[in-house]
Every structure is written in structure tokens, then in C-alpha cells.
Amino acid sequence: MKTLFVSYRVTDLTRSLAFYTALGYAELGRVELGGGARLVLLNFPDEPAASLELVHRPDAGPVDVGTGFDHLAIQVETLATTLDTLTEAGLRPEPLQYPGGPQGPKTSWLTDPDGYRIELVEWPPGHADGITAADFA
Numbered sequence: 001m002k003t004l005f006v007s008y009r010v011t012d013l014t015r016s017l018a019f020y021t022a023l024g025y026a027e028l029g030r031v032e033l034g035g036g037a038r039l040v041l042l043n044f045p046d047e048p049a050a051s052l053e054l055v056h057r058p059d060a061g062p063v064d065v066g067t068g069f070d071h072l073a074i075q076v077e078t079l080a081t082t083l084d085t086l087t088e089a090g091l092r093p094e095p096l097q098y099p100g101g102p103q104g105p106k107t108s109w110l111t112d113p114d115g116y117r118i119e120l121v122e123w124p125p126g127h128a129d130g131i132t133a134a135d136f137a
Helices: 013-023 079-088
Strands: 006-010 026-034 037-043 052-056 072-075 106-111 117-122
Touching (some): 013 037, 013 052
Parallel strands (some): 072 117
Antiparallel strands (some): 037 052, 106 117
């Protein structure tokens, strides 16, 4: 088994698409569900398949993220460059952090238009992509 993608319900599809394309996602395709509802599948340009789905159901009202969702983590190549790019695009990433100390990963946080939190992560040189069992050895 493997995880296919994360799906977020969004209040304003145009606003959310502008945010996620500024973050670096590209639209892969859409599914019209009728009554103005639609799904938009996104991926990063180097990903072979969808990794994020935006669900827009206008009749469902505004999104309330609530307390059950924590965050989406996104790996970036060079965090400082990513933060500059996002700031130039009008997004407001939080300052660079070193949660594991100076030799650990670099992180920054960003919040989308509906309140979903995103953690941007740059792994130290030589670290595997993502968190693996080796991180707990």
C-alpha cells in the first residue's frame, strides 16, 4: 500500500489555487461534480502523480479546519531560496527554524487561505528524503 494524496476542502477555489500554484504546485486535472462542486488535482512538477486534491463544494459553506488536522509537510531543496520565492509571490512564510539544532533539518511554516498549516522542510546533506526508520535508530 501507499498514500496517494492529501485532500483539502477549500472555501474559495480561485484563492486556494493561486496560493498552491505560488507554492509550486501545478494543476494536473479537474473533476466536475455538478452543482458548482469540483475536485482539482495538483502535483509538483517533478512528481509523477497527484499529491494534493482541492475539494470545492460551494454549498457546504466556509471551511472550518477545526482541531483534528495538524499540518502538511513539504520537502524543499533549498529553504532559503524557497522562502524568498514565496515572499516575492506575496505569501508570508514564517522565519527559518532549526528544530533539531544547527545540524538538523531547517523548517519554516506557512498557512493557506483556509487555515491549513504547511511545514516546509530542508533535510541536511546526506539525509534520506523524508523521515525513515534510520531517524529513530
